[in-house]
Amino acid sequence: MMILTDDQRMLHDSVAPFMASEGAIKSQLRHWRDSGCKDGFGHALWKQFAELGLTGILIPEAHGGAGLGMVEAGLVLEEVGRNLTPSPFLTTAVAAVRALEGSGQAERWFPGIAAGESVAALAIDEGRHHDPAGTACEARRAGNGFALSGVKQFVVHGASADLILVAARTAGSAGEREGISLFAVERGAKGLEIDNVTLADASKAARLTLANVAVDADAVVGEVDGGWAPLSRALDAGRAGAAAELVGIAAGASEMTFDYLKQRKQFGRLIGEYQALQHRAAHLYGEIEIARAAALKAAQLLDAGDGRAELMVAVAKAKAGRTAALAVQEGVQMHGGIGMTDEHDIGLFMKRETVLAELFGSARFHSGRVAELSGY
């Protein structure tokens, strides 16, 4: 069934007001941006996430988490998107937790993540476009473990992370899925250089330079040469989660815009009376409903372990990315001049949308995946 259960509705009903008050644009995004915070998010809020059980939402109950699924994580992310709430929820509580589950590293990191004390980041991309199979970063066997060398970029929260999951090649060559391994690299590792970069939306994503970063053999998440499995789990969850957050961004931006159409007067009439804007607004509304359905379906299939999940995740990420792009572009345009000012929030939605649409693969990347997974 593609309607929420009572428990899911209760979760939504508690998270939505929490995010709207505690995660609001003024007190979080603008506050940390304007104060030049090196993390780009507030640790106090991350602690509050933990108190509500959100940081451990995907962590099994045996490890002190809530043991819930992607549908529930998606409900949280839609509210994160709606309020542009900066937090490491997507990378840490969703993507990294999925990568770590069932591995020897789970016990090391799950308690800290569930407690809101640890932040995790994923170091996958090496060029300007997402291409996980293209991983070239090298992991050489050295001593009791491995030595990692290479560069990474778009490592969201990389400079704030206690744990960085680094995809590196132990065999094969760039372009192959086999031969990639996933390593748990801890903060302060020798040879790890972190360049903390601020992105257009005021979020932080690091460039990493790894020069013979030494890790033990037990830093490997999953199997040596078999890192594609935990990486895929992380990416499926990260992409489905990003789709839900994008739906939230689209919903937040469009609601703000629809309200504006009912307030702003020109030529003596509310601009929402003009059919030229009404039809565009109605089209946008429909696209958001469709994107929400795609994101929900992807999350449900992931939770059910259904073989069609991979295709639907690609559909959801592409559809949500495109829909959110439409929402923010229409949003800025329909707001007119005020939409171009920093003072107004609508531009913040545009910037966040563009960053999130690129994260874990753009709409074009995922359209291509839809074609591949459909056999053409």
Next chain:
Amino acid sequence: MANRDRDVLDIFRSETRAWLEANCPPEMRLAVRSEKDACWGGRKFKFQSQAQKQWLDAMAARGWTVPDWPKEYGGGGLSAAETKVLKEEMAAIGARSPLTSFGISMLGPALLKYGTEAQKKRFLTEIARGEIRWCQGYSEPGAGSDLAGLQTKAEDAGDFYVVNGQKVWTSYADEADWIFCLVRTSSESKHQGISFLLFDMESDGVSTRPILLISGNSPFCETFFDDVKVPKDQLVGEENRGWDVAKYLLGHEREMISGMGLGGEKRALGAVLGGVSDPLLRADIASFDVDALAFSAMSERFIDQLKAGEAHPAFPSMMKYAGTELNKRRHELIIAAGGSDALEWDSAASNNGKAARDWLRTKGNSIEGGTSEIQLGIVAKHVLRLPGA
């Protein structure tokens, strides 16, 4: 769901599976090739095969042509969950729909809500058995998008009405047995002067003329009424309150059209086409497939929302708009992928221009049942509550 309910549903599923296996003829499990494969029923219908008739009779006997209608009106009396199971089990063996009909998809739901007991007993039962084929008398030459501006007049003549006027875009009027028709019974109010009548197309004074479309086919007609006598017990709902019935029925029509959005095709278009070598076209098709697969998820969600009573009343408009615009885009891509092959109109290789004719037919999808612009207006007004919409 409680375990007991689930057990009961599991039993229903296995019984249904066994029954379908025993009763659905093999020919009725082959993919539908064209509109001609559909069974429309009615007095004039010629069954394509013995299997088609056998399948209709078997399903109608169980009330499964309309599984969720009450048993006393020829339905199956199934719950929403059982209906879903039946549809899943039919899909699993590729069973064709036993009966396609405007009676099922449009008139039936309106009669269930607004009909008298006698009307339900008579007309719903005939619909369920496929005995009477219905057509829809809504649009007029001067009343298209502005449907409530209709002028076909019904005058009170004691025990009956006398109907005069003209309808247009009457789907399959020349093959239909009866018509559900919007008529003006009062000129004092635009919307509250409309009534909803049912009458036999063989009544004196009814004539039809097919309209040749750009596809070269004639699925629509002009229909003329010249002093047609209609007994008053064939009025649905109250006199002058037919607009309520009409709008309710339009909601179901839009659901039906949006459901057809992608012609029931679940596979990605790129897969249906069997690969695309041109990288630019492949990108366009992949982009379409993202939208189409996302829309499938929305259709599934929409159906679940309808059953749970959570769908906004304007959702059918949103679905109709999105589904029909997608279907037009789909056929544009099929024509693009087919190149000059797809432009052939009369060759055997092109199956008598099927691709081109289908493509042209889809252009009407976003016009019939309320244009895309009308649907967007409805969403702007009833969902977004924009001023003056």
